[in-house]
Amino acid sequence: MQLNPEFSLFVGRFHPLLVHLPIGLLSFALVLHLIQWKKKSARLTEALTILWLLAAVSGGLSILTGWLLSSGDGYETETLERHKIGGILVAVLSLVVFITYLIQGKSQRAAFPILRLTGIVSAIGAMILTGHWGGALTHGGSYLTEYSPFAASDSTGPAGSTARQIRELDSAYLFEDAVLPILQAKCVSCHNEEKTKGEYLLTSHTAILKGGKSGAGVVPGNLATSELYRRISLPEDHKEFMPTDGKTPLTEEQKAILEWWIETGAHQQQRVTAFTPNAKQRDELVRFFGLDQQAVAGYVAPAPDPSAINALLNNGYQVNLLTRTGNLLEVKFNGKGSSRPDLSLLVAVKQQLVWLQLENCQLEDADLTALAPLTSLFKLNLNRNPISEKGLTFLPALTKLEYLNLYGTQVSEAGLPLLTSLPALKKLYLWESKVDQTKIDSSKLTGKLELVLALDTLVP
């Protein structure tokens, strides 16, 4: 029979609704049978006749819709087969029991009592098993026992592990906490023990490396010959692109992580930090693990010395705590063009100080060396101070610096080679500085650095 596939799916999706009819009817029939055990009653026999007929009919409808539903892909075949046979058995047995009642008619004596009893018992047994297999199809085989107190905890086994909660980047394993959960989410539905498309199993480290039909899946350190990588980096409409069948493709982040894992040797037991991720990779990982809300790139400082904070407050600084937990400080001094801050006080909070704002403080080049020890800084405002590139030689010491504001300073294009070489820098503000736009060699600017110079070059 050829049905429009969409229509057959539409009808098929009534299956989960219909299947509860025979379940309910049979359970009710069981109760009536138990009542009748001791005390036969003609009324109950009548009711049972109808119940078994209805069970057979609704069982038949369930089989029909179930069959239509299974035409949609994605069910694990072995369980599906069992579920199907079980379902047919339930309907057929119900029919058999009904027929024994039909033959019995109005008579008091049961027709074929042995056959009937066997039919009743096996119909109900088949119903329970079929229901269970159906549940396993929709929710997965481990759904029922997952949270059972008796279930063996297999969190160490790579196949069963779901992503564990990562709180700090330093504690994450690249394979176990990133690679495996990605494959689990996007690939394992088709590449598991039961349904191994392309003969490729993606549930353990060994299997992932080994590959499928066409040989090695992942070649450590070699992207070009890794079949897995080739399949995910094809254009999405390519017929060999993975995942197939229009399933949600990997995100850029996920792809980058797989790529990085293969490049660094596809290890099984290495912490993320063992590969010294660069700023961009760190970013990707932090986002992947959802860490960005915790602290600046997972950074947590020890509690600051109260006397150091007092000293800052007493000397015209404003001190804000940026996070409840990370002890990260924002320190601000607005000189309003007339007063100057005492920069030597800042060293005492160097571990906590992530954002320093020294706007319009009459700072000069010679003053800035005092900032070199402040290596935790990720944001620094030096705008509107009479400083030039000569004062900026301390900057390479600030390896975490992501944001640098130099608008309204005397910095010229001679400072750009230094500024653009800062490893973590993402935003650089040079409006109303001495930088001559026409002398900027834009090829030297990396994509990650946003340079804000003047109105018409807001975006590089």
Added chain:
Amino acid sequence: MNQFQRPLSRREMLGICKCGFGSLAMLGMFGSLLPSCSGVEAGKNQLLDHLGAGPIPPGFVPRAKNIIFLYMDGGISQVDSFDPKPRLAKENGEDPAKKFKMDATQFGDVGKILKSPWQFNRYGESGMEISELFPHIGTCADELALIRSMVSNFPEHTNANYFLHTGSGLQGRPSMGAWVNYGLGSENSNLPGYVVLDGGLIPPGGLDNFKNGFLPAAYQASLLRAGAEPLANIKPLDSIAGIQEEKLAFLKKRDQHLLQSLDGNDAIEAAISNYELAYKMQSSIPELTEFKEESEATKKLYGLDSPDPNTRNYAAQCLLARRLVERGVRFIELTCPDIGGNADRWDQHSNLKDGHERNAHAVDQPIAGLLKDLKLRGLLDETLVVFSGEFGRTPFAQGTDGRDHNPSAFSMWMAGAGIKGGTIYGTTDEYGYRVVDKPVTIHDLHATMLHLMGVDHKQLTFRFGGRDFRLTDVHGNIVKDILA
């Protein structure tokens, strides 16, 4: 002074006694389950103590330190501004009832399908489509995260305004600016943390849109007007220097005395801090509102030289907003200028073309100027700019040339701190009448704004009337896809 020495009221008595003997036993039994007794003191961390009465630090590192809320009073029409619908042009003049199911409208006078009188252009690398109404904002398209799938619960101004400002359609809840200040505090002790720059139009629903509700009174908005005297009595009346200080010192002494005799009282504490703040503002406000330090180029960028007085008015508000951001004011809301004529706000039930055009002209260049100026100074990195009305308008006419209220779909955008610029989020149907994909509620908007400020909207609570209240009530999902 006799009137101050009155017996304790029942409420005060309970207030003082609630942590007394009875509760000691309770505390033993329930420990930290009693927030009103065990609360703040125990949980305060050492550093916080040290920073004195400073603001409570946010829960995680914030992307934004300030919010500028550009409120487009009256309900801007989405199909004429940020959500192009070519089908309206094709079916212009046809009967909408034959095309889709319509909800009842506010005024009922349903006309024909009405095409937009404006063309849409593509802007920036993102190719975002924005109508001719906003040529300047268009140049900032790559900074904007445009949400085309906003929905509101209310089709009428007053409730919709309360909903947008307080997360509840009923009067009396704290405004989002109050919540932000309650959560984070002001960074500037000379200025209030929540400022409304009154462009001329107070929204329907009145000042309750900007109130503290059940939060301490200190968190309500301070209203600054455009013009020479932004705040009443901002110039000291005492001509002899020093007299004012002495008067204030005396007042403070008396107030402290009363405060002690009552063992703390919210209203009196708020009054004392209001006096102090008012005094400080007499020096900080004039410094703030004079634009002497601003270069001519900057003023021009905002449109302060525009021939349109409404543009000049809004430009001054926008520039003032930037100056407030620089001074650490947390939440700044700008209300719309009164453009006069027969246009009331953005609420064009008739004369859509004239009203929207003049409204847009008033705000377009100043807003673009604000975005660019913030960007150049590095402030857009820490400031969230939000542009929204309370609801949208119908794709079919009210009468012949107006549009009625439509809470089922409208557009708004955010830019700045933590926002992924050039993003378009959500979709409406082919008429722009209803949201068909990724609806964003007002609660979602609030949750996202708080998130960017480093506050978890589920954690920011205030116990009132026996339960913990939130800005987002029991709703709100962060719109993650627009975050950088």
